[in-house]
Amino acid sequence: MHNNLRRLVWTSGAAAVVQAHAIRSVGQEAVGVLLGVRKATSAVCLRNTAAGPTDFRVERAEWQRTENYAKRLNVNVVALYHSHPTGDLALSQADKAAITLSTVPWVVIAKVKGQWQARAFAFGSGEPIQLQIESARQCNSAISRITTLALKLETGMKTQPMIERQHQRFDHE
């Protein structure tokens, strides 16, 4: 396997959007996608329509909108992310079954001992394999603007002031 496939790179801005989404998803898993070209430079929050608090489900139309949106931006869906409010970073049994159908790696985010942490997985032969996650600095404010725009356009979700502030902070790092 090529080295690039064993790791997942995300910018601090993309990571911040995912974390903010997980924080505000109370009683539910946060689910969304990471977009970019090779490395994840932005994140789009999706609607979780699962009934249970430890599951996620994204409607087909929402996937389609997200894929179309990525196409318009000339970026790829780099990974799917979801949070585990239970504080467990491991894939659940349901996750292990579902990731076999996924064409992109998965990122699981959870608060472990007071710290938000992430783990990435890809479907290998047999068991999912864990990927190394690397952080890259967000230095392109245009990409951040795309992230914020993505949140507004694609989810209908109100962009949280917190996220905007985080972007500004990362822009000027």
Ligand SMILES: [Zn+2]
């Ligand atoms: Zn899960």
